[in-house]
Amino acid sequence: MLQELISKLEFGLALNEEEIDAAIKELVSEAETPEAKALFLEALSKKGETPEEIVGFVKAARRLSILVELPKQLRERGVLDVVGTGGDNAGTINVSTAVAIICAAAGILVCKHGNRAATSKCGSADLLEALGIKIELDPEEAVEWLERHNFAFLFAPRYHPAFKHVAQARKICAQRGVRTIFNFLGPLLNPANPTHMLLGVMNEKFCLPIAQVLAQTGVKRGMVVTGLLPDGESLIRIDELSTVGPNTIAEFDQSVPPSLFILDTSSWGFEKADASRFRGSDPRANAQIITEIFKGRSKGPRVEIICLNAGAAFFVVGKAKSIQEGVKLAAEVIESGSAAEKLCQLQNASRV
Numbered sequence: 001m002l003q004e005l006i007s008k009l010e011f012g013l014a015l016n017e018e019e020i021d022a023a024i025k026e027l028v029s030e031a032e033t034p035e036a037k038a039l040f041l042e043a044l045s046k047k048g049e050t051p052e053e054i055v056g057f058v059k060a061a062r063r064l065s066i067l068v069e070l071p072k073q074l075r076e077r078g079v080l081d082v083v084g085t086g087g088d089n090a091g092t093i094n095v096s097t098a099v100a101i102i103c104a105a106a107g108i109l110v111c112k113h114g115n116r117a118a119t120s121k122c123g124s125a126d127l128l129e130a131l132g133i134k135i136e137l138d139p140e141e142a143v144e145w146l147e148r149h150n151f152a153f154l155f156a157p158r159y160h161p162a163f164k165h166v167a168q169a170r171k172i173c174a175q176r177g178v179r180t181i182f183n184f185l186g187p188l189l190n191p192a193n194p195t196h197m198l199l200g201v202m203n204e205k206f207c208l209p210i211a212q213v214l215a216q217t218g219v220k221r222g223m224v225v226t227g228l229l230p231d232g233e234s235l236i237r238i239d240e241l242s243t244v245g246p247n248t249i250a251e252f253d254q255s256v257p258p259s260l261f262i263l264d265t266s267s268w269g270f271e272k273a274d275a276s277r278f279r280g281s282d283p284r285a286n287a288q289i290i291t292e293i294f295k296g297r298s299k300g301p302r303v304e305i306i307c308l309n310a311g312a313a314f315f316v317v318g319k320a321k322s323i324q325e326g327v328k329l330a331a332e333v334i335e336s337g338s339a340a341e342k343l344c345q346l347q348n349a350s351r352v
């Protein structure tokens with residue numbers, strides 16, 4: 001079956017819903033070889049996934065996932081996820097995870113969906129584990145954490161067990177330098193179905209189509225973003241907002257279709273710096289960096305990029321009237337000690 005679909009993709013033809021269902025079944029089957037799965041993922045990537053195809057894959061994948069049923073009162077408050085697709089190979093500090101904790105400290109409900117590192121040294125799960133925060137929450141525990149702490153981490157392998165059979169194919173693709181649809185699916189498959197999202201992508205061409213997908217899959221309001229960092233004589237793309245380069249943003253809510261705009265923060269007073277000033281390291285080192293930032297002991301580009309992205313998250317959920325106002329609020333959350341206090345609270349809860 002996969003070979004038939006590969007042939008269709010090689011002709012530049014889009015897959016219909018029935019074919020997507022068949023493809024998902026083959027991808028999670030132990031009977032199909034990793035090489036055959038990798039060839040399918042490569043063919044789909046080379047053709048270019050349409051928003052309709054991505055929506056189809058999201059719907060098919062959700063049917064194989066364990067979902068988190070949030071109580072009505074939590075969903076009515078609004079639930080945020082802050083996540084990046086990865087795959088940019090920029091090696092920046094774990095911005096989205098730090099932003100998630102800052103948002104929780106500011107009273108926002110954050111249900112973060114993530115995994116261990118795939119293309120970087122430190123994924124969100126790796127960082128949280130190094131910080132001493134529990135990553136293995138079942139659905140009931142996740143709801144309890146959200147109610148008590150405004151934060152819950154949903155570890156992807158626990159909620160998407162079927163996709164362990166795609167891991168080898170994804171590794172093959174990564175070794176060949178091929179981005180696959182699973183770079184998109186991870187952020188789009190949060191088991192709690194958040195109402196608000198700040199999602200980073202590795203290329204500006206994905207901003208608008210992924211925003212369309214989020215709108216079609218039930219997200220009430222969100223932004224899909226990508227930024228640029230200077231790296232020597234060149235610019236590199238990152239799956240988050242940049243304080244030192246132009247940012248491309250697709251913004252949407254349920255009353256307004258996605259629209260694209262450029263955000264230039266050059267007049268916002270951020271320090272000029274190249275990519276090396278934003279990079280992180282292994283989980284233990286990144287945990288130390290984040291802890292120092294939350295304790296107010298660290299200044300400079302890393303703090304600024306975290307505050308910028310937290311500011312965008314505050315704007316998405318309506319806690320700030322603009323991203324710039326949100327940046328100031330994020331800085332206040334750190335300076336007041338609230339971020340450090342929230343980190344300590346999550347660490348203590350993890351020891352129980």
